[in-house]
Amino acid sequence: MKIVAVINYKGGVGKTSLTANLGAELAWRGKNVLLIDLDAQASLTFSFIQPEEWATHFIDKGSIKAWFDAYERGKPIELAKLIHTPERINQRLTGKGKLDIICSHLGLINVDLDLAVKLGGASLAQAKLNFINVHRRLAVGLQEDEFDGYDVILIDCPPNFNIVTKTAIIASNFILVPTRPDQLSTLGIDYLMRNVEKLTKDYNDYAELDQGERVEKIDPKAIGVVFTMIQEYGNQPISAQRAFMARLKRASTMPVFKHYIKRNDTLFADAPIYGIPVVLGGYENQSHQGVVSGLEGVTDDFIAAAGL
Ligand SMILES: Nc1ncnc2c1ncn2[C@@H]1O[C@H](COP(=O)(O)OP(=O)(O)OP(=O)(O)O)[C@@H](O)[C@H]1O
Ligand SMILES: [Mg+2]
Numbered sequence: 001m002k003i004v005a006v007i008n009y010k011g012g013v014g015k016t017s018l019t020a021n022l023g024a025e026l027a028w029r030g031k032n033v034l035l036i037d038l039d040a041q042a043s044l045t046f047s048f049i050q051p052e053e054w055a056t057h058f059i060d061k062g063s064i065k066a067w068f069d070a071y072e073r074g075k076p077i078e079l080a081k082l083i084h085t086p087e088r089i090n091q092r093l094t095g096k097g098k099l100d101i102i103c104s105h106l107g108l109i110n111v112d113l114d115l116a117v118k119l120g121g122a123s124l125a126q127a128k129l130n131f132i133n134v135h136r137r138l139a140v141g142l143q144e145d146e147f148d149g150y151d152v153i154l155i156d157c158p159p160n161f162n163i164v165t166k167t168a169i170i171a172s173n174f175i176l177v178p179t180r181p182d183q184l185s186t187l188g189i190d191y192l193m194r195n196v197e198k199l200t201k202d203y204n205d206y207a208e209l210d211q212g213e214r215v216e217k218i219d220p221k222a223i224g225v226v227f228t229m230i231q232e233y234g235n236q237p238i239s240a241q242r243a244f245m246a247r248l249k250r251a252s253t254m255p256v257f258k259h260y261i262k263r264n265d266t267l268f269a270d271a272p273i274y275g276i277p278v279v280l281g282g283y284e285n286q287s288h289q290g291v292v293s294g295l296e297g298v299t300d301d302f303i304a305a306a307g308l
Contacts, residue, residue, distance in 0.1 A: 002306050003142065003153045004223065005172040008179055009188040011159040014228030014261060016043040017268060017278070018178045018298075019156040021261075024089065024277035025290060025299040027097035031151040031308065034083065037104035038064065038168050039158035045103040048086045048275055058084075058103045065105035068164075071137065072114050079138075080146035092280045100150075108164065115163040128206040132215055134163065135203060139171035139218075151308060161195055169196055170203060174223035174306055177254065178261075181227050181241040186248050193222055193254060223305045225252060226298055227260035255305070259297025267293060 006019045019035055027033045037044040045054060045063075060066065062082060070077040082102045089099050118134050121127035147153065154176075155168045169175065175196055179185045200218055207215040227245055230237045237245060237260070249256045267278045267289065279295045281288060290296035302308075 001148060001150050001153065002174065002308060003155065003172045004174045004176050004306065005155045005157055005165075005168040005220070006176045006178065007157040007165065007168070007192065008177050008185070009159055009161065009192055010179070010185045013159075013180050013185050014178045015159070016047065016156050018176075018226060018228060018261065019044055019154050020047050020277040021279040021293065021295050022299060022302060023099055023152075023154050025279045025295045026152060026303075026308075027090075027093050027099040028095065028280065028288065028290075029299070030095040030097040032098045032149055033100070034147070034150045034153045035099070035101045036064065036153060036155045036168075037102065038108070038155055038164055039104055040106055040108035041158065042104040042106055042108075044156040045101070047277065048089065048101055049084075049103065050275065054103065059105070063103045063105035063108075065108045065111055067141065068108075068111045068114070068137070078144060078146075079141035080144045083146070086275070089276060089280065092276065112162045112164050115167075119163075125209065128209055132203065132206050135166055135170045135199075136215070138167040142171055152306070161192070166199055169199060169220055170218055172220045174221050176223050176302070177225045178228045179225055179248075180229050181237070181244045181248075183244075186225075186244075186252075189225060189248075190253060196220060196222070222254045224255045224257045224301065226257045226301075229263040230260045230294070231263045257298055257301040257305075259301050260294055261298060262292070262294040264293060 006015050008015055023033045023035045035044060064082065067077055067079055067082055083100050084103060085100050093099065115134050119130055121130050155172065157165045157168050177189055179189060200220060204217045207217055230241055236242065278293050279289050
């Protein structure tokens with residue numbers, strides 16, 4: 001099982017769309033996939049679940065917020081209890097694959113504040129112990145047996161580096177960074193990766209402290225940058241974007257995926273309304289859109305890089 005955090009500081013670069021569609025394409029190809037929505041905006045959740053359904057079935061006890069809150073109250077619940085299988089999507093999967101989701105909550109933003117209070121401590125040793133315990137919460141949750149059945153778990157992160165985001169990084173084997181091909185979207189990538197390295201180092205240093213319990217060290221790897229919303233002309237990115245993509249490939253310390261997601265306003269703008277990822281045919285009567293969206297090639301790159 002591989003756990004992947006999908007992250008970029010920059011908002012609106014296509015993190016959620018990539019998470020939903022890469023997950024759907026992998027499931028289409030026969031993988032067992034779990035998506036976790038860790039963003040308080042809950043865009044991934046609402047790409048699969050109608051707001052009314054969420055308000056009825058998920059708002060109180062069915063989201064990742066309920067799981068964090070239960071832990072805070074000292075009455076932990078199993079993370080796996082929150083797994084939901086969206087029927088309409090799984091009906092479209094013709095093979096053996098499966099696509100499940102753990103939903104987010106608009107109030108998840110408060111969880112960051114609750115977790116921040118738990119950091120610090122009377123002594124340095126206590127503070128380090130608290131740091132480990134807060135940051136590895138999701139990693140520990142994902143150790144439940146039920147998660148072993150998944151080939152891949154994709155975590156859609158919010159556009160920030162708050163504590164909840166850090167719990168995703170600590171839990172992950174890989175970091176996947178979607179970006180639009182422009183200066184502002186790519187500016188933060190190396191900075192993000194330096195922060196990931198710093199977090200990893202702090203965590204591993206603190207994990208070495210003798211706490212009576214062995215804490216496993218972590219090693220989240222930068223699996224790659226994926227360009228999103230690429231405009232094509234004659235089957236190639238338009239020249240301004242092509243130049244930019246080449247520049248990032250030369251300058252970035254991270255590998256860059258060979259394939260990219262194409263820009264398609266019609267397909268992507270309407271997808272959430274139908275609750276079906278673009279790649280599975282956002283419109284009710286459309287068929288598999290892997291080639292149209294560019295998801296097919298990106299998924300090939302992902303499978304190769306993640307060793308799936
Ligand atoms: N390939 C694409 N072509 C056209 N529009 C796209 C494409 N991918 C995403 N979009 C649109 O761009 C907007 C932002 O996408 P998305 O929500 O996936 O980004 P995000 O990085 O998750 O944003 P946030 O930082 O707010 O979480 C959405 O309206 C989405 O429908
Ligand atoms: Mg998003």
